[in-house]
Amino acid sequence: MIDRVNGTEALPFAVQLKALLEQEARFQPKLCGLRILESAHDNGLRMTAKLRDFEVKDLLSLTRFFGFSAETFSLAVSLLDRFLAVMKIQPKHLSCVGLCCFYIAVKTSEEENIPLASDLIRISQNRFTVSDMMRMEKIILEKLYWKVRAPTALHFLRLFHFRVQEKMDADSKKILNIERLEAQLKACHCSFVFTKIKPSLLALALLAHEVEELYGFESVVVLREAVQDLQLLLAVKDGDLVCARELVAKCLMEYSTTKCSKPNSQRLRWIISGRTARQLKHSYYKIAHLPTIPESAC
Template identity: 80%
Template sequence: MIDKVTGAGALPFPVQLKALLDQEARYQPKLSGLRVIESAQDNGLRMTVKLRDFQVRELLSLTRFFGFSGDTFSLAVNLLDRFLAVVKIQPKHLSCVGLCCFYIAVKTSEEERTIPLASDLIRISQNRFTVHDMMRMEKIVLEKLYWKVKAPTALHFLRFFHSHIQEMDAESKSILNIERLEAQLKACHCSFIFTKIKPSLLALSLLALEIEDQYECEPVPALKEALDGLQERLSVKAGDLVCMRELVAKCLAEYATTKCLKPNGQRLRWMISGRTARQLKHSYYKIAHLPTIPESAY
């Protein structure tokens, strides 16, 4: 993934930040395509916001099931949103597109020994397409994204900013909980509204909301100073940050459960026999290939 070096031989923070911001602009979903999805009617014929959010939640479930990292999930969401913003797909192809984006992210972020077979991914996710369909779709996704896979995600910025704040104020190590922040980011990924927001701004908003919610009664000057410094470096207006913070707060309120706050506290494990695995989708081996997928762009 995107390498960010900290410690004694690291490049200065402003240099690393500029490099990330330069990349960020090139890996954002196309706004015109996102608006088409946003305006689509839920008639089963067009890609919609509801379908997109459902698919992202499916990817989150797969991430938890396999015990994959947050990097994998965030990258999979980035790939999915970028593809949906440039190619008009029919709802019946969405699960194949989503699983392909997930598989690309897995192969990019995870250790080789932990990468599952495509056939196992299809069977566990109980999808109705073949490995051949998935490989064909994967090629389409990569071509439409010009093979630009290693995108700087909101998770990269969140960890980068969090590390920077810790370097500025040692006490913040026991104050800002990165696991909690990452869990909140996963909830935001499941909401379409954040597809149009720059990853750096989303990360900053999560930090701002956390600092405000947790330490309003007992303000920590060093945290406020560090946050103001990040806001200035990102050239974010105070009003824009307030609006984003409110959007994040509204999203998190809908996911205010123990499961959301601690999504990785107890990893889901399915212990199944080979026979059971084969019967998950008894018709899987008889499924015909998906019809040709139109590649019309917005």
């Protein structure tokens, strides 16, 4: 049976946070596996961190192409990282693994208009078959013990943002933009360095970085205090938060440069049949790369 994070939206903040933190450690990618991936040389025979990043960017393009939610993308990345941390796969199998993780996330998130596996293969221009996908999906689920719905950084980010908003007045609530924060998180997901950071710490670092960027606003003092309160609740050391925040700042700075403004350097070429084209809804044709992070805070 597929394991899920039960809906806790109506529960008090402390209860929600406790539930997420209790599951976070169990779903964290194995560090030893990530280190093997990080140390691998790019010789075409072994999986590398760079290949992982390319695959995540392709999954982001698919997410945008189909108009799926941020939850689906974050879950797909979580599944991919957890699987890569326990299985040594060959680069030639990565596209199948990535698409299967994406498809599992789509079905788990209960998206509307779930595409057929055959259409996913055709649209992403892969050469494997539906049978290949079915076998790979079974392998992924078995290796992850059918525990699919993991707490992601997106869960923590939205919970933290809601908590901070509770401490703000009506006008100040507009300052901290959740859409901007989620766009920043998507950029971070595309970088291997964040696979080794707990989702809760990544979410806190994103929030702390954004608050520091708002130094000109009167309510920044309240925001800083709110972040400090969250840090105490999470028992995060100052040094760990500073380190994570610096990694976030570096990632977002690289993202903002001309070279990295389109993170998917291997742009997908979408090839579909007339039958598939007629089945796709209008929004499917709005192909886009990583969404632009809003410049303003409001």
